[in-house]
Amino acid sequence: MDIWEQINWYFVGGLGTGLAVAAVAWKSGFSARRRLGKDVRKLENELRELQGHLNTQLKINASGNDALQKDLDEHRRQNENLRVSLASLQNKPGKAELRHAQITESAVRLMREQAPGFAPAWEKAVRQAEGELEAGESGLKKLVRRVIPGIGMGPSAAHAAGTHEGES
Numbered sequence: 001m002d003i004w005e006q007i008n009w010y011f012v013g014g015l016g017t018g019l020a021v022a023a024v025a026w027k028s029g030f031s032a033r034r035r036l037g038k039d040v041r042k043l044e045n046e047l048r049e050l051q052g053h054l055n056t057q058l059k060i061n062a063s064g065n066d067a068l069q070k071d072l073d074e075h076r077r078q079n080e081n082l083r084v085s086l087a088s089l090q091n092k093p094g095k096a097e098l099r100h101a102q103i104t105e106s107a108v109r110l111m112r113e114q115a116p117g118f119a120p121a122w123e124k125a126v127r128q129a130e131g132e133l134e135a136g137e138s139g140l141k142k143l144v145r146r147v148i149p150g151i152g153m154g155p156s157a158a159h160a161a162g163t164h165e166g167e168s
Contacts, residue, residue: 108122
């Protein structure tokens, strides 16, 4: 029996050592599992916080982008309105005549510089026309022209009015 006792003793010793090793392994596994569980919960909380920050940032960016888009649309609308207004103002009656008058004035200045015989005759005609206009805007001629339209005009205008009356 001595052998059986010895085998029993080794068996019990081996079983005890194995159970002790298993208990230590189980304890370290349990501790590691708890630590990993805490880490997972901590990381999940951080993930939730980061997602919250990301959502907040995206909302802020989206509202900023919406505001910029609205401003851009408003500026495009104003630009189109201004373009249409400019086109309509350029096509208003009187603008073409004013432009033609400016072109004619520029051409007259050029002719005064370039044509030696043109300037004195032109200046004389301009002074005569200005005098007739000033006389026609004030005094007796204005009254006469209102009462009898053909009398208060200058010689060339009266001649033109007389030829038109004779043709009728």
